Amino acid sequence: MPKARYPHCYPFPSRSGTVRWYVRKGNGPKIRVYGAYGSEEFEANYYAVMSGALGQKPKQKTGEQGTLRWLVDMWKQSSDWGQTAPSTRKQRDLVLARVIKDAGDIDYKLITEAKIREGRDRRKDTPGAANFFVKVMRALFRWAKENDLVAVDPARDVKQIRVKTDGFPPWTLEEVALYRERWPLGTRERLALEILLNTGLRRGDVVRLGRQHVKDGVATIKAEKTGVTLYIPIAPALQEAIAAGPTGDLSFIVTEYGKPMVKEGFGNWFREACDAAGVRKSSHGLRKLAATVLANSSGSEHELQALFGWRTNSQSAVYTREANKRQLALQAAMKLQAGLEQK
Numbered sequence: 001m002p003k004a005r006y007p008h009c010y011p012f013p014s015r016s017g018t019v020r021w022y023v024r025k026g027n028g029p030k031i032r033v034y035g036a037y038g039s040e041e042f043e044a045n046y047y048a049v050m051s052g053a054l055g056q057k058p059k060q061k062t063g064e065q066g067t068l069r070w071l072v073d074m075w076k077q078s079s080d081w082g083q084t085a086p087s088t089r090k091q092r093d094l095v096l097a098r099v100i101k102d103a104g105d106i107d108y109k110l111i112t113e114a115k116i117r118e119g120r121d122r123r124k125d126t127p128g129a130a131n132f133f134v135k136v137m138r139a140l141f142r143w144a145k146e147n148d149l150v151a152v153d154p155a156r157d158v159k160q161i162r163v164k165t166d167g168f169p170p171w172t173l174e175e176v177a178l179y180r181e182r183w184p185l186g187t188r189e190r191l192a193l194e195i196l197l198n199t200g201l202r203r204g205d206v207v208r209l210g211r212q213h214v215k216d217g218v219a220t221i222k223a224e225k226t227g228v229t230l231y232i233p234i235a236p237a238l239q240e241a242i243a244a245g246p247t248g249d250l251s252f253i254v255t256e257y258g259k260p261m262v263k264e265g266f267g268n269w270f271r272e273a274c275d276a277a278g279v280r281k282s283s284h285g286l287r288k289l290a291a292t293v294l295a296n297s298s299g300s301e302h303e304l305q306a307l308f309g310w311r312t313n314s315q316s317a318v319y320t321r322e323a324n325k326r327q328l329a330l331q332a333a334m335k336l337q338a339g340l341e342q343k
Helices: 040-051 068-076 086-103 113-122 127-146 173-182 188-199 236-244 263-276 283-296 301-308 313-342
Strands: 009-013 019-023 031-033 218-222 229-233
Touching (some): 068 086, 068 127, 086 127, 113 127, 173 283, 188 236, 263 283, 283 301, 301 313
Antiparallel strands (some): 009 019, 019 031
């Protein structure tokens, strides 16, 4: 948090105790500044407000009852919407904004399975976006069905586009060594790598992790995406990197100006650091490497779930299954070699 307050920027606590920041010049109107105080997002919004380029967030047009816009409004006021992670709500909002722009005023009860398939197919050139659109529509109409707002869920049977991909490729240990050679201890880039590799955290949690989370050598932090409480011992390599710094006050990872990062900014910045080291990988690839190493070291599915914050064993089973296949293959090869030597 900056030592000096931004000019004309004042805190106003809400009824729930949440502090919100506003710009107010003299007797002029209060204009909300969005983002965590001191973050890159906050600073960008602050200067936009000060320059007159940004005012209050535009109010959403309230839909008439029975329209798709109204249905979305009702969903956003429900506990079903509120219990999801902030990052999930943000991603859903991006999809819903386009949906409402295109079809917000139509009767939502006239939306059919065919219409949702059409929406999916319009996005087919970007399969990830097409499949996330389907996920959002499923979540919306599943909630509507559970609350007797529709008799039939039109999204339930809409299939996603099949995409052959293994997702983000995991790092190799050779690439970790290459990165460490380019970014020595005492650099922010090296600290970022050691946090990612030694904790297995997602980037949204990496940018929040700080000294306040560490007690008796163990970091305790609630995962942003799943809400699961994680307990992560601070490994010697990570402790060495933290001691070498540079770090911030409330988060270990900060910008070159000492301010907290947002996860999107962190992801772009870390990818640039990887490119500079000759490693064409991402931050998520380090999480996959950590899971692979743990599984290959006989880590159980429950141990992987506990460390990485997965709620079910569907994800951890991917790594333990591969580790088991590797071990079985090695054993089989040894038996094959022994059999051939007897001939």
